[in-house]
Amino acid sequence: MTVEEFEEFYAQAVARLTGQLYVMTGDLQEAQDVVQEAFVKAWVRRGRLERDGQPEAWIRTVAWRLAVSRWRFRRRSADAWGRGSGAPEYVAPPDPDHVVLVEALRGLPAQQRRTLTLHYLCDLTVEQIAGETGLSTSTIKTHLVRGRAALAHRLRDPRMEEAPDV
Numbered sequence: 001m002t003v004e005e006f007e008e009f010y011a012q013a014v015a016r017l018t019g020q021l022y023v024m025t026g027d028l029q030e031a032q033d034v035v036q037e038a039f040v041k042a043w044v045r046r047g048r049l050e051r052d053g054q055p056e057a058w059i060r061t062v063a064w065r066l067a068v069s070r071w072r073f074r075r076r077s078a079d080a081w082g083r084g085s086g087a088p089e090y091v092a093p094p095d096p097d098h099v100v101l102v103e104a105l106r107g108l109p110a111q112q113r114r115t116l117t118l119h120y121l122c123d124l125t126v127e128q129i130a131g132e133t134g135l136s137t138s139t140i141k142t143h144l145v146r147g148r149a150a151l152a153h154r155l156r157d158p159r160m161e162e163a164p165d166v
Contacts, residue, residue: 001050010039013056025067025086026106034070038063057132060122063066064114104154112147115140 014035038155039061042049049055063084105113110161111133118129126144130137 001046001055005050006043006046009055013059014039017056017060017063020117020121021063021067023105023121024064024114025071026102030067030070031063032061033060034066037066057128060118061132070109100155104151107154108147108150111135112143112150115143116147116151119144 017038018028018031021035022028025031041062042059044056047086049058088151105116108116115129116134119126120130124132125156126137126140129135129140133140135143
């Protein structure tokens with residue numbers, strides 16, 4: 001992949017990948033950071049990316065792994081700080097329009113959230129998701145079924161529950 005081809009690929013894919021990672025992680029700034037870091041790693045191996053044939057999938061996987069690593073680091077750091085300090089500062093809640101969906105997605109196990117994102121946001125088939133995640137197709141299908149059911153339950157509107165018959 002030439003420099004020009006890589007720049008064109010970056011311009012076409014960065015927003016899409018950032019959006020996908022935002023859905024997977026629930027944190028826009030984190031998504032932007034890990035996607036940028038994944039592109040830096042891709043720059044170094046841009047010749048091999050073209051031969052592998054799926055540079056976007058490679059970058060998405062690297063960005064996901066970076067996000068998981070950063071989450072683990074922050075978790076360990078927070079645990080260490082928590083053992084020796086008081087409560088953290090208050091942080092204002094997000095915009096109410098995002099709360100319901102973000103909370104519903106955050107309530108899902110990470111693999112279900114990732115699988116749903118790859119299927120619905122990235123428009124990948126079950127087989128493509130299996131190839132990208134290393135999970136079997138039956139496991140992917142299970143994550144999709146369970147994730148959809150959990151989201152449907154979490155997003156149901158109690159006001160729309162059975163109205164009394166007139």
